[in-house]
Amino acid sequence: MDARLEWYKKVRSASKYSIYLSNFYERKNGEHTEYVLGKWVEWPSSMPLPPLNPYHHRTVLSREIVFDIDTPEWAQVRNAGQRLLNYFELKNIPYIMGQSGGKGVHIHVFLKFTETFKTVLDNVITNEGLDVAREIRMIFYNHVLASTGLKDLDIFDESLVGFSSQSMGHMVREFGGTKMVNVNGTWEAHYKTFIKRIPDQRIWVKNESDVKYPDELPFFEININSEFAEVLLKGLSAKNKKIEEMPKINIDSELPDLEYLKLPCIKDMMSQRIPEGRRNMAGKVLSAVCMKNKSIKYCETFLESWYNKYYLGTDFKFREIQDWLKTFDKKSKEEIFFSCPENLKIIGKSWDFCKNSNCPVYKKIQEARNGNGKVVKWTKI
Structure with missing residues (x-):
């Protein structure tokens, strides 16, 4: 069995849920050539071999945290990456790392919980509206970045961590997968390859025969007595309490004629070039x-008009927006939602922006907080 297929099967066996695979294809966009993700193909646990081979991307696993350092400045990549590796080694956290084939590196951590800790988690979560898998990833991710002094650096693509469990997930380039890179007008295939250390200079693997794969997919097991159990329980308890205390507003009922594209945060999002690391999230919203x-x-x-204005020729591909549109097209209006705090994070604003912009959604939230609003069943906004 070749190394690539052997690695595929190890990844698949690490998830009890279906994962999705994708390759890419060439597409002309006016005078420009793009290489975009193709159809997402499901790989259920009942299928022993991948339905698409070779593939270049897969969905991130539910308990996988991907630290995607995404900046053209290699000195920043190396510095941030080394600080993460030093921390993981200090805390005995196993990881695997790859030169992404693009600008930076991907560092993967796979979580595993003891049965005792799972029971404690179940007792902590009392609100059905809490996306537990997402929150666990975000709590772990933010704790690591805060502990390493990297939290305020805008060089990480958080979309690989913060995706919703209600979505199909988020794609990450797999070991052996390629990224098409335009080098002086010529498209080159650069492979993602396993690395044990971050090199002094950025490396490009241009031949599939030179790709290296991890020997194993290591798990970081968290038991009830570990430092990280305390971190996760504290974070989940706070999030659970926050959701319970939030005004329970059904925006579709409260503002049935609301034109969502005219919301201040959305208009602001569409009038600027969002920094790298937040573009995928903006496309989803x-x-x-x-x-x-x-x-x-x-x-x-x-949205293609918006994309062409700000992002044509960048690593952010329009195909990602098309995939989201297809996902939402299968849902009812009431099943499609977004998060006000997430929107503010994308545009780099605070709640004062909502207040000063006379946002109708913000007004409804304030009315409910003051006890004047009609409280309806919980719907994320």
């Missing part, structure tokens, strides 16, 4: 809010 009021055909045309 804009796809969601557009589909609240409009058809998929309208949204694709509308």
